[in-house]
Amino acid sequence: MITEHALLEVIPGREDAFVESMAAAKALIAGSTGFVSLRVERCVERPNCFLLLVEWERLEDHTQGFRGSPAYEEWRAALHHFYDPFPVVEHFEAVVTA
């Protein structure tokens, strides 16, 4: 299992529109091969910052499968214009849980 992680800095004033667009766009990613779960969470201390966590069965399900799909083009068109700066996306694997 792999966690895709990004901190999304949304242009101030566009937060509600971003949440609406994400709620509509989530079906694009949820239908992708290897998708496990998605969580988008809003920051208490910086309300224009959102945490994106997507669990994938394998790294390639995100980096090759989803990013190489037509659904990703729709996802990008729906969401990327909200971000400034463009987020750093990295991948993580669990080492300790409780």
Place this chain on the structure above:
Amino acid sequence: MITEHALLEVIPGREDAFVESMAAAKALIAGSTGFVSLRVERCVERPNCFLLLVEWERLEDHTQGFRGSPAYEEWRAALHHFYDPFPVVEHFEAVVTA
């Protein structure tokens, strides 16, 4: 439910010792009032970077309860010397899930 989030930059070469210390220290946080879950995940692209996600029932369970407890002093002594720079810790609340 609140998610505590931090990206932990561990001094290069100290990663294995950090993981061992975290595995031993997790009982300190898991016994705190309002604790729900903990995940520590290692970054694929930057192996000295770790994602810390702790779920709490309420924000105050972390900011007042755990941080004000004797267990936090032990947690700090066990773990904080691995970090450079000292991490930014923020809190998030879910807005979209799938």
